[in-house]
Amino acid sequence: MPLSPPAPRRHYHTRAIEAQGFRRDDGMWDIEAHIRDTKAYEYEEFYRGTMPPGRPVHDMSLRLTLDDDMIVRGVEAVTDEAPYMPCREVAPNFQSLLGLRVGAGWRNEVRRRLGGIKGCTHMVELLDVMATVAFQTTAGGTEPANRAVNQDWGADGKRPFFLNGCHSWAVSSSVVRDQLPQFYQPADSAKTGE
Secondary structure, three states: OOOOOOOOOOOOOEEEEEEEEEEEOOEEEEEEEEEEEEEEEEEOOOOEEEEEOEEEEEEEEEEEEOOOOEEEEEEEEEEEEOHHHOOOHHHHHHHHHHEEEEEHHHHHHHHHHHHHHHHOOOHHHHHHHHHHHHHHHOOOOOHHHHHHHOOOOOOOOOOOOOOOOOOOOOOOOOHHHHHHHHHHOOOHHHOOOO
16 A cells, blocks of 8 residues: 655655675675665755756665675775765775674674764665665575575574564564464563563
8 A cells, every 4th residue: 555645745855775686606695785865956065066956966886795604705885976075985994894794783783893984874874774685685595496485494493583573573473373383472471571
């Protein structure tokens, strides 16, 4: 169902984010993300002068190369458009992600390594999206023909990482009851931790 009809309004800004996951021929995974900000009106910038509608305020791309253990083995950061020349200077700092594992603690560690003046706010935001895309891309193995929507999650007895990560995967949900009954907890016991 779409959003309800909006109140009368005027368009000012668009942020477009696209993220994709790829299996490389060498067995690694590439996770790529692109962010593009545009204004719907003409305005003046200090360094770039008159900016016509639709010219990017920000146009930035990131690529993470991951191994099967979700360890970052390669990083590429590119700024094609930004309001300030120093924005382009932070690209090498993203190499600090090498060796970091995408998983628990990712967001905090990214901000420790690239937060504030060490990075770019917009590219750091992309890294959150990229972590999710990495899991969506790598879940279920390497061959699309062999993938199933519902894997044998929890078959090894280990609690899947995504439980209690959202409403549908709450341990008290009907989804967990139907697909992962060994981890299901009725709502009353889930609240009390029983």
